Structure formats: structure tokens, C-alpha cells
Amino acid sequence: DIVMTQSPDSLAVSLGERATINCKSSQSVLHSSNNRNYLAWYQQKPGQPPKLLIYWASTRESGVPDRFSGSGSGTDFTLTISSLQAEDVAVYYCQQYYNTPYTFGQGTKLEIK
Amino acid sequence: QVQLVQSGAEVRKPGASVKISCKASGYTFTSYYMHWVRQAPGQGLECLGIINPSAGSTSYTQRFKGRVTMTRDTSTSTVYMELSSLTSEDTAVYYCARRATGAQVFDYWGQGTLVTVSS
Numbered sequence: 001d002i003v004m005t006q007s008p009d010s011l012a013v014s015l016g017e018r019a020t021i022n023c024k025s026s027q028s029v030l031h032s033s034n035n036r037n038y039l040a041w042y043q044q045k046p047g048q049p050p051k052l053l054i055y056w057a058s059t060r061e062s063g064v065p066d067r068f069s070g071s072g073s074g075t076d077f078t079l080t081i082s083s084l085q086a087e088d089v090a091v092y093y094c095q096q097y098y099n100t101p102y103t104f105g106q107g108t109k110l111e112i113k
Numbered sequence: 114q115v116q117l118v119q120s121g122a123e124v125r126k127p128g129a130s131v132k133i134s135c136k137a138s139g140y141t142f143t144s145y146y147m148h149w150v151r152q153a154p155g156q157g158l159e160c161l162g163i164i165n166p167s168a169g170s171t172s173y174t175q176r177f178k179g180r181v182t183m184t185r186d187t188s189t190s191t192v193y194m195e196l197s198s199l200t201s202e203d204t205a206v207y208y209c210a211r212r213a214t215g216a217q218v219f220d221y222w223g224q225g226t227l228v229t230v231s232s
Contacts, residue, residue: 050208
């Protein structure tokens with residue numbers, strides 16, 4: 001199974017500041033056939049299911065604010081929130097869908113400083 | 114609008130089985146694969162397996178093989194996940210999640226079903 005490792009485990013950022021979450025996969029999730037990274041990001045708020053934010057490592061899901069962006073390739077990826085809003089407090093997960101079983105990172109808890 | 118509505122919370126004793134349902138609406142049921150994902154209290158997300166609602170074919174994560182069974186009823190647009198030989202480590206919220214076409218990510222999720230295993 002592909003192991004996904006996120007850093008940091010928790011993060012406190014001031015409102016309006018940038019938040020950066022990293023995700024590393026144990027093997028490349030870049031598919032040579034289409035040059036796409038099979039990497040997604042989800043946001044989970046307390047008591048709710050996860051919500052899809054980004055797929056193909058950098059494509060925002062419809063309706064996701066443009067302050068959320070994803071980058072990276074191969075084994076190293078980043079989720080960036082350009083200007084933190086109060087409603088962004090949540091746990092963020094990366095997920096690979098390159099191989100089954102699809103696997104998730106352990107999560108990064110984002111709080112307001 | 115797409116909705117996945119799961120059955121309610123369950124309490125089971127160790128060694129028992131549990132069967133959870135997930136009723137889909139707002140889209141063509143047989144056109145999208147469905148996954149089951151669980152989340153233990155305060156923990157991360159773990160995939161149990163996938164079902165193709167059209168063919169009924171399944172693929173289970175290795176560590177759950179022999180214990181998990183996924184089925185579907187096309188007449189009611191419902192998928193089911195049954196987990197047997199429960200232990201306390203199976204206490205978790207179980208989600209059904211629709212897999213999108215194109216990017217094989219989970220674009221819609223059920224609200225979750227809490228399964229508590231306790232003697």
C-alpha cells in the first residue's frame with residue numbers, strides 16, 4: 001500500500017495569513033500515461049464527512065474558494081490556503097488514488113492562532 | 114441534488130456482525146462506483162473497499178478480506194456494507210463515498226454511521 005505522510009500534524013495560523021500543509025507519498029503517484037498526479041485534498045470539519053477540495057494535485061473542485069491551491073508532483077505535494085478565514089478551521093487530509101487501496105495521510109489539524 | 118443517506122448508529126457486542134445501508138439519490142445509481150471508508154474516534158480515514166453498483170462486483174482492502182461484504186440493491190439505489198467478527202477496534206464512523214468519474218476521488222459522502230463495539 002502507498003503510505004501518505006503529512007506534515008505538520010497540527011498548525012496554528014493567524015487570520016489572513018498563509019497556511020501550508022505538506023504531503024509525501026511513499027512512491028510516486030504521477031502516472032506516466034497522462035502525466036497526472038493522482039493526489040487529492042479533503043477538508044473535514046467536526047461532525048461532518050470529508051469534503052473534496054482539490055484533485056489531480058492542483059485542480060479545485062467546483063465551488064471551492066480560490067484561496068485554496070494545490071501544488072507538487074511525484075511524491076511531494078502541498079496544500080496552501082493563501083489567506084486563512086475562520087471557516088477554514090478543520091482537519092485536512094491528502095489522499096492518493098493511484099493504487100488501490102486508496103490511502104490517506106494522517107491528517108493536519110488547522111487552527112487559528 | 115446528489116444525496117447519500119446512511120442508516121443509523123449501531124451498537125454490537127464483540128464477535129457480532131453489523132450491516133449498514135447507504136441510499137443514493139439525485140443521480141444514476143449504476144453509473145458511479147461506491148466506496149466505504151471508516152474513521153475511528155479521533156483517527157484518520159481508511160478505505161474498506163469498493164462496489165460497482167452496475168455489475169455488483171467488489172474489491173476489498175486486503176486487511177478486511179474475509180470480514181467485509183458489500184452488496185447493492187438496484188431497485189432501491191442502495192448499497193450495503195456488512196462487517197463481521199467485530200472487535201473494539203472496529204468502533205468507528207463508517208462512510209459511503211461516491212467515486213467520481215474521471216478523477217477517481219470521492220465527490221459525495223454519506224453523513225456517516227457510528228458503529229460501537231462494546232461488551
